[in-house]
Amino acid sequence: MTRRLAVLAVAGAVLVTGVGITAPAASQARPIRIGFIVPTTGVFAANGRDMVNGFTLFWEQRNFTVAGRRVEIIVEDDVGAPANTLTKARKLVEQDRVDMLVGPLTANSGLALRDFVHEAKVPTLFPIVSADDITQRRRTPYIVRVGWTSSQPNQPFGEWITKNTSYRRVATIGYDFAFGHENVGGFQRTFEESGGRIVQKLWPPIGAPDYGPYLAQLRRDIDAVYAIFSGADALRFLSQYQEFGLKARLPLIGGGTLTDEHILPQMGNEALDIVTPLHYSAALSTSENRAFASAYAKKYTRSPSYYSENSYTGARFVYEALVALRGAVENREAFLAALRRVEISDAPRGPVTLDAFANPVQNIYIRKVERRGGLLQNTVVFTYRGVSQFWKYDPEEFLKQPVYSRDFPPMKP
Amino acid sequence: MRMRRPLRLLFLLLGGAALLLLPQFLPVYFTHLLILTLVYGLAAMSLDLLLGYTGLTSFGHAAYFGTAAYTMGVAIVRLHVRPLPAMGVGVLGAAVLAALFGLLAIRATAVYFLIITLALGMGMWGLAYRWVSVTGGDNGLPGILPVDLGFGWPLRDAVALYYFILTACAVAAFLLYRLTVSPFGLALRGIRESEGRMRMLGFNTWLHKYVAFVVAGGTAGLAGTLYAAYNGFVSPTDLHITGSAEQVLVVILGGSGTLFGSMIGAGLVVFLRNLISAYTQRWLLILGIVFIATVMYAPEGVLGKALALAGRRFSGRLVPAAPARREDVLGELGVDAREEGA
Numbered sequence: 001m002t003r004r005l006a007v008l009a010v011a012g013a014v015l016v017t018g019v020g021i022t023a024p025a026a027s028q029a030r031p032i033r034i035g036f037i038v039p040t041t042g043v044f045a046a047n048g049r050d051m052v053n054g055f056t057l058f059w060e061q062r063n064f065t066v067a068g069r070r071v072e073i074i075v076e077d078d079v080g081a082p083a084n085t086l087t088k089a090r091k092l093v094e095q096d097r098v099d100m101l102v103g104p105l106t107a108n109s110g111l112a113l114r115d116f117v118h119e120a121k122v123p124t125l126f127p128i129v130s131a132d133d134i135t136q137r138r139r140t141p142y143i144v145r146v147g148w149t150s151s152q153p154n155q156p157f158g159e160w161i162t163k164n165t166s167y168r169r170v171a172t173i174g175y176d177f178a179f180g181h182e183n184v185g186g187f188q189r190t191f192e193e194s195g196g197r198i199v200q201k202l203w204p205p206i207g208a209p210d211y212g213p214y215l216a217q218l219r220r221d222i223d224a225v226y227a228i229f230s231g232a233d234a235l236r237f238l239s240q241y242q243e244f245g246l247k248a249r250l251p252l253i254g255g256g257t258l259t260d261e262h263i264l265p266q267m268g269n270e271a272l273d274i275v276t277p278l279h280y281s282a283a284l285s286t287s288e289n290r291a292f293a294s295a296y297a298k299k300y301t302r303s304p305s306y307y308s309e310n311s312y313t314g315a316r317f318v319y320e321a322l323v324a325l326r327g328a329v330e331n332r333e334a335f336l337a338a339l340r341r342v343e344i345s346d347a348p349r350g351p352v353t354l355d356a357f358a359n360p361v362q363n364i365y366i367r368k369v370e371r372r373g374g375l376l377q378n379t380v381v382f383t384y385r386g387v388s389q390f391w392k393y394d395p396e397e398f399l400k401q402p403v404y405s406r407d408f409p410p411m412k413p
Numbered sequence: 414m415r416m417r418r419p420l421r422l423l424f425l426l427l428g429g430a431a432l433l434l435l436p437q438f439l440p441v442y443f444t445h446l447l448i449l450t451l452v453y454g455l456a457a458m459s460l461d462l463l464l465g466y467t468g469l470t471s472f473g474h475a476a477y478f479g480t481a482a483y484t485m486g487v488a489i490v491r492l493h494v495r496p497l498p499a500m501g502v503g504v505l506g507a508a509v510l511a512a513l514f515g516l517l518a519i520r521a522t523a524v525y526f527l528i529i530t531l532a533l534g535m536g537m538w539g540l541a542y543r544w545v546s547v548t549g550g551d552n553g554l555p556g557i558l559p560v561d562l563g564f565g566w567p568l569r570d571a572v573a574l575y576y577f578i579l580t581a582c583a584v585a586a587f588l589l590y591r592l593t594v595s596p597f598g599l600a601l602r603g604i605r606e607s608e609g610r611m612r613m614l615g616f617n618t619w620l621h622k623y624v625a626f627v628v629a630g631g632t633a634g635l636a637g638t639l640y641a642a643y644n645g646f647v648s649p650t651d652l653h654i655t656g657s658a659e660q661v662l663v664v665i666l667g668g669s670g671t672l673f674g675s676m677i678g679a680g681l682v683v684f685l686r687n688l689i690s691a692y693t694q695r696w697l698l699i700l701g702i703v704f705i706a707t708v709m710y711a712p713e714g715v716l717g718k719a720l721a722l723a724g725r726r727f728s729g730r731l732v733p734a735a736p737a738r739r740e741d742v743l744g745e746l747g748v749d750a751r752e753e754g755a
Binding site for chain 2: 091111112114115405406
């Protein structure tokens with residue numbers, strides 16, 4: 001009887017120590033959890049869906065594993081409103097105990113999330129939010145951006161326009177919030193520094209039902225119009241631009257989202273010949289992009305937008321960082337450092353590295369909308385290689401100026 | 414719906430005990446949801462004072478909520494006022510705004526009142542959106558410091574903040590309740606039933622409505638400052654018309670004219686929205702079905718229905734039915750039930 005008890009005790013002890021030994025290993029194999037905050041309902045649902053698609057496509061291709069650990073993605077819907085973004089972030093961090101956050105979509109959600117992750121010290125990847133200051137005046141060690149700053153493609157674009165076109169007097173029309181201001185501001189700065197002149201700025205609100213009043217205000221003595229809209233607004237603006245008979249006599253240029261692939265399939269001839277800059281085009285002819293675009297089209301029966309590519313490449317950043325750390329996501333500082341060190345030479349959009357402010361240095365493509373085989377596409381007409389968010393300026397000097405806004409740079413009298 | 418006093422006390426005690434103890438048992442995330450419930454619930458309660466008790470459907474109530482949050486935020490971020498006094502400034506700001514808007518809105522009745530409050534509310538949204546140098550525009554106003562109770566203990570921790578907000582809400586709810594059962598509150602109900610008769614009895618109905626309007630605005634403002642203290646961030650979406658509409662829905666869901674029902678309504682909306690959306694993208698559909706079902710089968714709201722059922726069981730006889738009928742609810746929404754039926 002006592003012997004049996006002793007055996008039991010020994011067995012129990014072995015069991016306990018055994019568990020004690022295997023416990024760390026088991027926790028090592030615990031899945032890596034990624035919280036993904038995007039709008040999957042509401043006005044921005046289509047863009048949010050492109051983001052989820054791009055992100056999951058990458059992980060599917062890797063069987064949802066990295067360095068022997070499984071990867072779990074928890075998608076939460078924030079409807080594109082900052083208050084919801086915060087609630088969902090709290091849920092993901094405190095309830096689901098995610099190792100990192102990815103998202104969101106809208107700039108105001110991103111700025112709200114910035115303070116939260118800065119305080120909670122959660123590694124966060126921003127694939128889309130392009131508010132300049134996230135990696136400039138309000139940067140934080142906890143956010144790594146793999147997308148762009150709104151002004152980044154526009155700074156080379158301003159110069160490209162004066163070099164390659166005869167447009168010298170340009171009117172701008174764009175969203176009356178940070179995204180519009182920063183697109184226009186970046187363009188205005190380099191365009192004017194290289195000899196052009198912005199003679200008029202119009203700021204319709206987001207979701208304006210009718211652009212007629214704004215189009216009627218356009219001055220007669222201009223060479224071209226620069227426009228920056230997105231989604232349904234871009235569709236409505238372009239069709240009204242044509243209906244007003246402006247397309248035939250006033251060339252249209254603009255920010256990259258104006259003709260992005262998330263809406264390009266719904267457009268017709270009104271989009272033809274529009275020239276825009278962006279760090280991606282689904283029509284890039286590199287083998288990496290063709291492989292990505294065809295895998296994406298096969299799975300989701302539509303062509304990838306920049307939302308898809310940025311999220312796909314964002315997933316790649318996470319993957320490469322975790323490979324370098326052999327899956328040890330738990331050390332947040334090391335993980336963030338590894339994320340910042342990732343260099344990708346063959347992303348669909350081209351080579352991507354991060355600058356000292358955790359914003360990508362990447363190619364900027366000047367694209368022109370053309371019809372190929374019956375379908376509209378953003379044909380790349382020129383490539384600026386390795387463009388940083390500061391363009392040719394010294395970062396310190398650049399950061400001394402205020403962020404691009406409604407009144408900065410100011411209009412010349 | 415008169416309920417026997419001990420029964421009502423039991424309900425209140427149970428609810429209070431639950432609110433006090435829940436954060437000790439639930440995961441932290443649920444504490445966050447409870448905070449949101451309290452904040453939105455208090456805002457809806459203040460709206461119920463207008464909608465349920467006075468019969469004024471304000472469709473711009475988020476304006477006071479948001480204005481207070483912004484006033485507090487601007488005071489802290491731009492003027493470096495300490496958080497607690499800034500809260501006071503915020504509440505005052507909302508009350509002053511309500512006092513101004515009340516002058517314009519109270520003269521109107523029914524659907525015209527609804528339109529005016531809606532327009533004024535949208536005006537405040539436009540101001541928050543366009544006055545970039547002060548409000549930060551669409552980017553919102555970040556950097557609102559957590560409340561510091563004065564002994565170097567900023568309320569950053571969710572549970573501590575929860576008890577602070579719970580205390581504030583409990584005090585405000587108690588005062589609102591006292592107000593509704595006071596002669597003033599009874600006069601408001603009289604105005605809801607028949608303003609003409611009340612005027613004939615010698616009541617200054619305009620003044621009654623005006624005071625109710627300002628009190629409701631100030632209380633919504635208190636909710637707004639609590640919200641700003643909790644989130645540390647305000648953006649124009651917080652005073653958008655969708656916020657106002659949601660408050661009306663919360664009141665109806667909980668039971669208009671029941672005051673505490675608004676808390677239950679807010680809890681339902683907050684928990685449904687945040688828990689269901691983790692499982693399905695169709696959470697809006699589910700929320701919509703809940704709203705429709707409430708209006709169709711429990712127009713007196715969740716709390717109203719529960720009280721009616723409980724009252725029937727406990728007293729062993731049928732309690733006189735609540736005054737709310739389907740027509741009333743539709744009427745509050747500005748829909749003429751007869752037209753809709755035709």
